[in-house]
Amino acid sequence: MERFTSFDFGLSGLAALFHEDWIHVGRVEEVVYSYLSVGEASVADEAQQKEAAALERDVVDLAGSSLNDGRIEMLFSMSTSWNYRFQGDEKGRVLLGRISRACRRWQAMYGCVPVEADAAWSSQAVVNEVCDVVGETSLQIPEEFRRYFGSEVTELRDALDACARSASADLAFRLLLRIHVANFIPVEHSAWVRYEGIASQLALGEDLLSSLEFLLPDTGPRSN
Structure with a gap:
């Protein structure tokens, strides 16, 4: 779907x-x-x-x-x-x-329509995969953003993990990607490969994931 x-x-x-x-x-x-x-x-x-x-x-x-x-x-x-x-x-x-x-x-x-849904998007396998990548991906918050971030990165991981387990793995993964972009958090190549796999399982569009490409280490941030 x-x-x-x-x-x-x-x-x-x-x-x-x-x-x-x-x-x-x-x-x-x-x-x-x-x-x-x-x-x-x-x-x-x-x-x-x-x-x-x-x-x-x-x-x-x-x-x-x-x-x-x-x-x-x-x-x-x-x-x-x-x-x-x-x-x-x-x-x-x-x-x-x-x-x-x-x-x-x-x-x-x-007008109101039913929300799009697919059993695969909320499967335990997807929940586990999202939680694993949240726990294992390096989240190196740039120094200029640390003045706003009063908590340890472990608290961010815990919040995303709880979101995946008790709210929606789909939402938790999209929030993870958004947090990368919003805070210019670099994406390691190993994480990128895993992100591609999860995005495929969740049927997320290529434009969503491509928005993170400028955070890959071989490109660096693009100027506006």
Whole structure:
């Protein structure tokens, strides 16, 4: 079964919109609507409806997982290159609730379709593979990002592992890739080979994985 898109999607895809100027878009809800935008059209096509369904599923899975709010906050903030900061009384599940409600309002206006699903994507074999790669991949956070990262890398690994086991291995893997890109964390060749294998098992598109190519050691970061 093929995915509806070859690019990133769901919560990990949404995180990319929380760049350094996201606040000019508006509140979290406005960022969600921008992400799901139908432009000038009065109706949404099936791919847009599937995107909304995937985002809603990610949020529901993560909110219902064993992760505490602090770990949810860490995963989301790292996925946004720390451009989204939790302040005051806001907690991880409060943010997920805002995203979920925005999704449901969008779906009420533009239509709702079943989320794409394949038994292979949630198999124990895939869960084990994602957890193994999370535990074994070198995650060397560049020094310029360490000022934001108050916890040990082991806590990041534990959060991704818990996400894979109690929420979704699919989401955990996509968050891992997003965290690489957002924080310019190098990808070793051995990890790249394993990432390709997992991406294939999860039927993730080639454009998603190719977004990490600039982090491979023989290319270095590309300039914008």
